[in-house]
Amino acid sequence: MRKYVHRLVLACAAILVAGSTQADHRISPRYDIEALETWLCLDCDSGGWQREQLTEDLAHYRIDLTVGPGAFDRIVLHRVTAERAPGRPLRRQPGVFLAHGIVFGFQGTFLSSTAFDGVDDSRSLAVFLARRGYDVWGLDFRWPNVPADTSDLEFIDSWGIQQDADDLGLALTAARVSRLLSGNGLAPMHLLGYSRGGRIGYAYLNAESQLPRPLRQVAGFIPLDAVFKAGTPELRGRACENVAAIEEALSGGTYVDDFSFLPLAGTLATQDPDGPSPVFPGLSNRQASLIIGARPSETGFHLVGGTFGANGLPTGLRFTEEAYWNSFLGGAGAFQPLRGSLDASRIACDEEDVPWDDHLADVRVPVFYVGAEGGNRETAAFTTTLLGSDDVETLVISQLPPGQNAFDFGHLDVLTGTDAEELVWEPILDWLRRHPARRR
DSSP states (O other), X not given: OHHHHHHHHHHHHHHHHHHHTTTTSOOOOOOOHHHHHHHXXXXXXXXXXXXXXXXXXXXXEEEEEEOSSSTTOEXXXXXXXXXXXXXXXXXXXXXXXXEOOTTBOHHHHHSGGGGOTTSOTTSSHHHHHHTTTOEEEEEEXXXXXXXXXXXXXXXXXXXXXXXXXXXXXXXXXXXXXXXXXTTSOOOOEEEEEETHHHHHHHHHHHHXXXXXXXXXXXXXXXXESOOOSOOSHHHHHHHXXXXXXXXXXXXXXXXXXXXXXXXXXXXXXXXXXXXBOSSSTTSBHHXXXXXXXXXXXXTOOOSSOXXXXXXXXXXXXXXXXXXXXXHHHTTBOSEEEHHHHHHHHHHHHOSSOOGGGTTGGGOOSOEEEXXXXXXXXXXXXXXXXXXXXXXXXXXXXXXXXXXXXXXXXXXTHHHHOTTHIIIIIHHHHHHHHHSOOOOO
């Protein structure tokens, strides 16, 4: 009997997939019932899922999903949850879906403390939420898992924001179907998008707003220090300059930003902090790691807030432990697709018509923008003013006096900071509890 019940549920799920993966009205259904059962059912003994005991009270599941014909056309679906027994997640838990940014995948972004013995496992956002009764899901987009030794990268040229939004929609569908099969219903999920993941989230919601309500998958949206539309003429001007520079790089055969030096920098800063840096010649390994994290851009943006000496070189970190920062660097992937960066700059430049912002006024889900004064600041909340939602909240974390954003709480401090739980995660948890998931 159980087998036939699963088959009935999966048949309904196939209909859901066929609709929800066509958010832009161009995507063909990609799953059949056999594939759904193989991929998504924890209780079907299908062998698709990998399980690890993450902490004493939580399990981490992951499964690779093939989403195209190429060798690297795959995403990874993740789940962090409490269980009633191994392989049996707790039921009736609200779901939240986390989308990572730049070159750090789901584990590097949302589970980083579990890979580092120097801090408590609870210092990861996914663990924090799962221990407070949430069924936490997420994905790796395609790019974090492309090996650093891949020589021919031309295939990445097509990896833009449309593909990322499509993959996010597929992952949301897979998560919801799996939740249904493990007793958590088919309710829409709240979506948290960090950095680039928030930008992709905006693009996805822009398209999903055109679907019939029963096919919409997102109940509420938390852009975490994420930029989409530019809120000032200065930022739009920078975005337009980036469009020209990236187009030139792509036409010259450069398809990625290469971040393969990040794990090396973190490892050397840990093992030989005073040794000469091969990443930044003339600096020590420790100085190189601190430069990567704390050096502010022209706008003051930086990853982790730092302290600086009279010579302008960083001397330490303010909000994240240095050893934890070095460990975090070790979780970086090698490549970031330039096509996605080009699309992002085109959206922000706003000088040409692109499809990813046409329906922002139709997005009516509740939104909670959380930013960092040393990251994308209040200006990144501008996009929320373009939405149709009448339920928008904003929180920008600042720990220093006005005018010191170049040293303030940074873009990654929202995930790794010693006080991130109190300053960032608890307000997110409060918002989630005040906004139970329902279809909008």
